[in-house]
Amino acid sequence: MVSTKVLIIGAGPIGIACALACQKQNLDYIVVEKGALTHSLFNYPLNMKFFSTSEKLEIDNIPFISNEAKPGRNEALEYYRRVVTANNLHIQLFEKVTAVKKQGEHFTVTTTTTEYKTENVIVATGFYDIPKMLNVPGEDLPKVTHYYKEAHPYVLQKNIVVGASNSAVDAALEIWRKGGEVTMVVRGKSIGERVKYWVKPDIENRIEEGSITAYFESEISEIKENEVTIHTPKEKKTLPNDFVIALTGYRPNFEFLRNMGISLSDEKNIPSYNPETMESNVNGIYLAGVICGGTETHKWFIENSRVHAKRIANHIAKKAS
Structure with a gap:
């Protein structure tokens, strides 16, 4: 069993932002991703351009330089790859989380290859995997x-x-x-x-x-x-x-959240969390990014949910001090 202070589920832009925030707080962490790095972005159309400008896609104030005001998929992939490699982030790819169970003050996180023991879980899984x-x-x-x-x-x-x-x-x-x-x-x-x-x-x-x-x-x-x-x-x-x-849209994996004990609203499946700390109704499980919006997948995106990473890392660090 591998032990870590924080386990982050999802290596998309917000999962990467959470890893950077934990690293700055000197928190031991591991990111687990079921597919490739920034799996959702990788599956975007080859010629897709973002609605946001490049500076709004930046994480941790690391400059994102693009050829045009609206960057494309390939530029975004290159940017987030460079952020990960330049900062030596601890990311395990092609490793799917199958279960998260709380046992006392710790969580046991089971994946397709490994079992982890952690005090905190950050869910940053996005919504692109389950089509409507x-x-x-x-x-x-x-x-x-x-x-x-x-x-x-x-x-x-x-x-x-x-x-x-x-x-x-x-x-x-x-x-x-x-x-x-x-x-x-x-x-x-x-x-x-x-x-x-x-x-x-x-x-x-x-x-x-x-x-x-x-x-x-x-x-x-x-x-x-x-x-x-x-x-x-x-x-x-x-x-x-x-x-x-x-192309009728996608939705988060609500069953995954429910199985962790996270409460969801009946109407829009919005998960229960404290917006100041991003901690869910399950102590020690935090939510980051678009997953916070339930079926309202247009509510949160990279540029307005980057702040979740610092809120979470600050709260975990404060608990540990």
């Missing part, structure tokens, strides 16, 4: 994906993009520009209000001119090998189809 499912027949077909990486596989194909958020809009525009046929199926009445301000007019103009077809207030009811059935306000339609890219 359509729950329709045919969703398990190989042609259906809930993640979008690049346009190339969809060139010269008939593609349906489900959703009207930033990820859906980016995918629709990129696939169309690379030569794929794009139809959008949107549950709401219009393109999402949170879509990046420099992209929103682009997608609205492409829809208005007919380059991209959009069905609003509509939903997919069934997916088949070569076609998709959708329900629109006017009628039921069957469309020829090669691929479905369902």
Whole structure:
């Protein structure tokens, strides 16, 4: 069994920020990550650009220099890699946490390879791992994906993009520009209000001119090998189809939180925590980053949750003194 003062679950930007904060407080810590470093960012579309400017993505006042005001995925990966390697952060990759159990004043954290004994657990797991499912027949077909990486596989194909958020809009525009046929199926009445301000007019103009077809207030009811059935306000339609890219959003792993004993609100699954210290209702378990927002995954992001790291490290250090 490996002993440590603090165990951080998740090596995304906020998990890295927590490691830096613990290091500054001379707290013994280990970060455990089930995938690659900054696993969620790694799975972002290759050409994705952030809404935030580079300085708002910085952690611990370490400068993030990008070629443009809005950095892209690859620049972010390089920045966070350099932060980790330059500061010799203690991170265990490709090691999934399977259980967190409190035993007296300590926690036993079991992973796929190791068992840890720790006094404090910081959960910084984000929300990108569990997609919101359509729950329709045919969703398990190989042609259906809930993640979008690049346009190339969809060139010269008939593609349906489900959703009207930033990820859906980016995918629709990129696939169309690379030569794929794009139809959008949107549950709401219009393109999402949170879509990046420099992209929103682009997608609205492409829809208005007919380059991209959009069905609003509509939903997919069934997916088949070569076609998709959708329900629109006017009628039921069957469309020829090669691929479905369902970008309807993602959610945190609420069962993981519940199994640790963390209380969640009934309506939005917002976990119970003290906003001054970020400690949950379970003494010694802290929450950092987007996980704090429950289903409101737009509430917390890198630029406004970086402060969680210092609050947590300061509180743990104060308890130990």
